[in-house]
Amino acid sequence: LAKTTQPISMDSYEGQEVNITCSHNNIATNDYITWYQQFPSQGPRFIIQGYKTKVTNEVASLFIPADRKSSTLSLPRVSLSDTAVYYCLVGERSRDDKIIFGKGTRLHILP
Amino acid sequence: NAGVTQTPKFQVLKTGQSMTLQCAQDMNHEYMSWYRQDPGMGLRLIHYSVGAGITDQGEVPNGYNVSRSTTEDFPLRLLSAAPSQTSVYFCASSRQRANSPLHFGNGTRLTVT
Numbered sequence: 001l002a003k004t005t006q007p008i009s010m011d012s013y014e015g016q017e018v019n020i021t022c023s024h025n026n027i028a029t030n031d032y033i034t035w036y037q038q039f040p041s042q043g044p045r046f047i048i049q050g051y052k053t054k055v056t057n058e059v060a061s062l063f064i065p066a067d068r069k070s071s072t073l074s075l076p077r078v079s080l081s082d083t084a085v086y087y088c089l090v091g092e093r094s095r096d097d098k099i100i101f102g103k104g105t106r107l108h109i110l111p
Numbered sequence: 112n113a114g115v116t117q118t119p120k121f122q123v124l125k126t127g128q129s130m131t132l133q134c135a136q137d138m139n140h141e142y143m144s145w146y147r148q149d150p151g152m153g154l155r156l157i158h159y160s161v162g163a164g165i166t167d168q169g170e171v172p173n174g175y176n177v178s179r180s181t182t183e184d185f186p187l188r189l190l191s192a193a194p195s196q197t198s199v200y201f202c203a204s205s206r207q208r209a210n211s212p213l214h215f216g217n218g219t220r221l222t223v224t
Contacts, residue, residue, distance in 0.1 A: 097167065
């Protein structure tokens with residue numbers, strides 16, 4: 001898997017849009033960018049994945065610039081329940097069987 | 112579908128005891144893996160399997176054994192528990208395809224005294 005760098009922690013307020021950026025300078029041609037969310041005392045859950053440009057689902061949007069060396073997870077109008085750890089992973093499963101998680105970004109939403 | 116089921120949810124062991132953490136998935140996923148997560152830390156990969164009969168070591172395999180006799184089950188064995196193995200253990204599974212995300216169980220919280 002490509003090495004990723006993301007902020008250790010972030011604070012935001014309810015109702016704000018939150019953007020978490022992940023750097024992955026050595027991303028390979030076939031790599032996908034996948035984000036997971038982990039609430040306290042629960043296993044991580046998949047929230048969004050992309051290869052290029054923009055992907056949007058009911059939970060978040062993922063913005064990927066043309067060079068793909070970074071990506072930004074965008075959470076619209078966050079609430080207290082979005083307080084969680086967010087992990088960015090970059091890789092391609094047929095090549096990378098060892099799926100290593102980094103420390104993630106601890107997002108704390110304030111009232 | 113139940114997804115990924117881990118048992119037990121909680122376990123307390125004495126140092127030197129052995130036990131098996133169970134993991135089962137009903138999604139016919141080829142890939143399964145075990146992670147441990149210590150307080151305030153990220154997940155660390157213990158062992159993984161890309162199919163029945165195939166297992167391999169992750170980042171922190173020492174003290175743990177695994178086997179994969181069926182597609183559905185991937186048990187994790189602690190042969191002689193140590194306090195350093197106190198942690199929350201998560202099992203995950205996925206299709207073995209290029210962009211398949213992992214599906215996680217709810218974890219087993221293990222305390223070794």
